[in-house]
Amino acid sequence: RAAKVSRLIEIGEKWKEKTLKGTPSLFRDDANKNIYILSMFPYPSGILHIGHLRVYAISDSLNRFYQQKGYNVIHPMGWDAFGLPAENAAIERNIDPSVWTAHNIEKMKSQMGNMLANFNWERELTTCHPDYYKFTQLIFLKLFKNGLAYQKESEINWDPIDKTVLANEQVDSQGKSWRSGAIVEKKLLKQWFLGITNFAHDLRSDLKALKNWPSKVKAMQNNWIGESAGSDIMFETNDPQFNFIKVFTTRAETLFSVEYLALSLGHPIVKKRASSSSAFEAQVESAQALDEDSKKGFLIPDITAFNPLTKKKIPVYVASYVLDNYGHGAVMGCPAHDDRDFLFWKENNGESPIIPCLAPYPSTTQSNELPFISQEAVMSKGTGEYEGLFSTEARIRITNKLQGMSLGENVILYKLRDWLISRQRYWGTPIPIVHCDHCGPVPVPESELPVVLPEVKGLNSKGNPLSQIPEFVNTKCPSCGEPAKRETDTMDTFMDSSWYFFRFLDPNNDKLPFSYDKATKNMPVDLYIGGVEHAILHLLYSRFISKFLASIGMWDGTQLKNEPFKRLVTQGMVHGKTFVNPQSGRFLKPDEIECTSDSEKPFLIKGTEIEPKISHEKMSKSKYNGADFNECIAKHGPDATRAHILFQAPIEDVLNWDENKIIGVERWLLKTMTLASSISQKGSFKLEYQIPSDLNQAEAMFHNAIQKLLSSITNSFERYLSLNTVISDYMKLTNLLDGAMRNGQVREEMLMLNLKKLATVMYPVVPSVSEELTEIINKSQNWEWNQYKWISVEPTMESKEKSFQIVVNGRMKFMHVADKDFIKGNRDVILSQLMALPEGKKYLSNKRIKKLIMKNNVISFILDKK
Ligand code: ANZ
Ligand code: ZN
Incomplete structure (x- = not known):
């Protein structure tokens, strides 16, 4: 086996240079068929880890698939090269961060080569190079x-x-x-x-246009942007300097239940008081030490506010649960209808009664216990003209009324804050x-x-x-x-990565960040693949900058709302096999573990009889569960490694990395090569051979089963991005061919025809084995055929033959394959043909036929029972 596996390593080496180039460009004929496939560019830490292997195996397979389909694929790679790690490494090693970074890039590039990733290196960019950050600066300006x-x-x-x-x-x-x-x-x-908050509205509402984004990611962005529709309400005060306190509320209808106002610690009124009274300042400072969830607060003396509708006098508090940077840093406290206000009031105002202004719908079974926070409510007695109205309607009317009095208005608020980009560090864009x-x-x-x-x-x-x-x-x-x-x-390095996908389209432009035409033609990115850890910041910043660049006319992306990424795929994490000593709970290093031949207890802690506890967890140095994929490639070759990581889990799921399981993929790859040799040796075949029309039954079934798999593989690449099923379909295809070759029921020309298809569809995932299969075929046949053009799925075919069931006295005795019009022929001919078969002799000869019924695919005899 070892010798066989080493063949996979050799093949990887043998075809490396050729496969790294992708398919020859003459196969990408239609200049207008463009597709942009992008995986998130890495930070040049110096080592490509197994998570990178997963993303690039995905993006390179899709890249090669679309190349075979005749597309011009834009599949670039670059380096997100500014940031703290380089600065820290530079400080520790006393070298220039640019030297450290350049060195790491070299290493990672060669590792990408080892995994046979075909990137457009002519588009390579590095964010710490002046010819890149010059334009990051331009965009800032x-x-x-x-x-x-x-x-x-x-x-x-x-x-x-x-x-x-x-x-x-x-x-x-x-x-x-x-x-x-x-x-x-x-x-x-x-x-x-x-x-960025100037774009908050579009950033939120345009999420709806992103039909091909995971809904999970859209929900995260939506929450982060945090749109809230509500009202600003002005409360008049008796303070000579601050005549009004403005609050934001989403529940204007609760105005009748307001018992107090609460201000944040940074509210101008609070700051003013603190600057003129040291006792007050001390109170503020001790409140600062409390966390936001704390319901503690204190009264501001000598200030009273007036409810704009009821004119009721209300006290004003300082409360640590009121945020400085949301709304106006002030809330109207409604203990009857809000959880936090309820707790605050209990804590700070003892037993004073809490008066609600809302009640449950009369017909519901909701409890009216306080706080009553449901919005399925009607206005209570004592709310005057609003009494009996639904909560939602009263909200609109009350805000309109206040607006008429210039004491309120409808507003939309966002949780999103402007983007702080200043970093007081060296290694970034000035x-x-x-x-x-x-x-x-x-x-x-x-x-x-x-x-x-x-x-x-x-x-x-x-x-x-x-x-x-x-x-x-x-x-x-x-x-x-x-x-x-x-x-x-x-600048924050997120600024560098907020526009790099534009630069890839025009990497050598020294006048502009990118040309209008190139960006307008090729954006948005058709498929963006990366980690879900970027679900919020990087994607939001990129969306913002793309929209901004469109707003100043640097590109036109109106067909998709000036969004940068049409389809997003977030690949799952790779977890490593983790061993723990069950007695001490200590993580064990791989060399503390011994493999046994006992399938019940496959692992033992070395030198003991103790079985370690095994799990799969996020890879980390402290758990000794990291896997080095470079070693994996060295041991199993690049093709098996690529196919293995794609086979182990659907793209978006967590993948439990287990190198031992690569055996299955290795066996399959070796089998394809044996198969190719066997079929190739069967004779000399015509290169132009097409599927014949006179298929026998076994051939028709074979043909149809193959078409089904080819169609499934094509759809998995194109529509479902289901690369794990692609690998299992490859295996099924291989077994189908192998089975047909062994049982000899399919003509050899058809075996060769489909062997070529197998080599073709395998190319995206295992390019060098695909090259090897092609070479085996070509050498034996003296062809110059190649596998670079994707197959087309053929229609299913019917056989000219059919299987007939021979039934004797009500029991099915045997099957007979014959021309599908067999039973329409002459009765004596039918009988003599059947009698000539061994089974015919056995069941039918020397018996008197009382009756013979032939219908569809059943030939039924009633025989004399003698
Ligand atoms: C009165 C009220 C009554 C409220 C009620 C809610 C329920 P979202 O939906 O997250 O936007 N609020 C306003 N500004 C605040 C601040 N700076 N810090 C903490 N809380 C603040 O939340 C809006 C609600 O959060 C507002 O509506 C306000 O409380 C509170 F039965 O006003 B509400
Ligand atoms: Zn000046």
């Missing part, structure tokens, strides 16, 4: 000029020892810096934001802005791009690296020419 990039004070994580800003991921669960161990502080810093004392923030002229990221010697983790380079910082104001300072923040 376009946003800036359209009022969609602005600076605002915002809270950051501050490491007081390293004097640096930390990303959320760099703060551990105890609130300490991952590097210095210092307690991380919150600090306000002026930072750059992008106005923000192309100059700060001038006279002119404020001034954009660097487009003609001066890129603002090059300067080289840094001895990069360290302290402070903001760019701000420590005077030659970078000090410059002239592009507007007035006075000395000025460059912006020293770099």
Whole structure:
């Protein structure tokens, strides 16, 4: 077996160079048949892991399938190369991040080659190269000029020892810096934001146009955007400075049950009070330490608000459950109809009565216990003109009434916040802005791009690296020419990846990020494949930037609402086989495990009789369950590895990686080659041979079964993206051919014809074995046939023959295959033919035929029982 398997490795080597090129371009004849298949580009960490193997095996199989169908497939690859890991590696190893990154890219590229992934390397891009980030900067400037990039004070994580800003991921669960161990502080810093909220409406409503996205992902985006339709309501106050408090509510009809207003800790009124009273400030600070879910609060003295409808006087509280950055940082408290308000009021106002203004529909069995939060409600007594109205109708009328009084209006609110892109780190795209004392923030002229990221010697983790380079910082104001300072923040790497799919279409354009025509012609991406971990941020940012670029006329994607990705596939995670010692609960390394020959107890902990506990879990170093697919390729060859990972699970499901199970796929691949040799040796065949019309019965069944599989394979690629069933169909096809060859009922020409089809449809998944099969066939036949054109599924055929059941005295005795018009012939001829058969002799001879009935496929004899 080992020798046989090594053949798969050799074949992989033998055809590597050829398969890496994909099908020859002359087969992609129709210039207008384009398809764009994209897998999310990787971070160049230096090692391709098994999750990458899975995505690229999927995208490359589809790539090759569409090439065979004659499409021009755009199947590019590039590198999402800015970001913290490179910066940290550079600090640790004292090398330039660009050197580290370039080295990693080389390694990963060669691993992609080992798995036979056919990418359009002529389109390769790297986000940390100036010829790419120059245009990331240009897009930033376009946003800036359209009022969609602005600076605002915002809270950051501050490491007081390293004097640096930390990303959320760099703060551990105890609130300490991952590097210095210092307690991380919150600090306000002026930072750059992008106005994604201006697109909130479209980002939400255009999800409906994305028919080929997983509904799970659309639901996640929908929640993240968080649209809420409601009303703004103004409450007059007795405060001389703040005459009104504005609240946002989705339940304006509950206005009659308002007992209090609650303000967030950052509300202007609260801030004002805190600045003039240290006792009040202390209260605010202690409330700050509470979490949002806490229902604690305190009264603001000397301020009263008035209900705009009832004119009732109500107290104003500060409450930690009111969020600063949602709505107006203020809520109208309705203890009778809202859970949180109910708890707050209980906690802070003891026993004072809670008065509802809504009741259940009269005919329902809902309990009217408080808080009564159902919206299937009618307005209670005491609500005047609204009494008896449904909750939803009263809501509209009340808001309209308030609007007439200029005390309310309908609004739509979003949870989505503007996108904070400032990073106080080195390894990112510099923000192309100059700060001038006279002119404020001034954009660097487009003609001066890129603002090059300067080289840094001895990069360290302290402070903001760019701000420590005077030659970078000090410059002239592009507007007035006075000395000025460059912006020293770099951009969030999500900015780099928010437009790379456009650049792939025009990677060498040095004037523009991409040409209008190329983008308009090839966008949206037809199929985007990647991890579900990007379901929110990356996909949302990409949608935003695509819509923005369309809004300024850089491309036209109106046929799909200027959306970048037509179909999205999120592949499942790959889990690794994990061994745990059942006694200690400790994770075990592979070399602590021994394989047994006992199928009941296949594994033991070495040197013991203890069976380890086995599960499949997310791969991690601490669980020793990582699998290196490079080793797998070295041991089993690229084709078996690709087919195995596709075979093990449907694309979207979790895949439990078990290298041992690759045997099934290996056996199949070896069998195809044996089969190819056997059929090829049967004779010399005509290259143009077509399916004959005079099929015998076995041939017709064979033909029809093959067509069914070919059609299933085509549909699995094209419609269902069901690549695991593709592999099982390959195996069925192989077995069908093998069976037909063994039983000899199908003519050899047909075996050869279908062997060629097998080699053809296998190409997308196992390109080098497909090449080998082709070579076996061509050598034996002296052909120059190739497998690069996808097969067409033929109509099913009927045999010229039919099986007849021979029934004797009511019992089925034997079958006879004959021309389908057999029973329409002369009775004596029929009888003599049947009598000539061995079974005929046995059951029919020397008996007197009392009756003979022939109908459909039944020939029934009634014989004398003597
Ligand atoms: C009165 C009321 C009565 C409310 C009732 C609900 C039920 P969504 O749907 O998520 O948009 N709210 C408004 N601003 C808030 C803030 N800054 N922090 C915390 N909560 C805030 O939620 C809207 C509801 O959340 C609003 O409607 C408001 O409470 C509260 F029976 O107003 B409601
Ligand atoms: Zn200036």
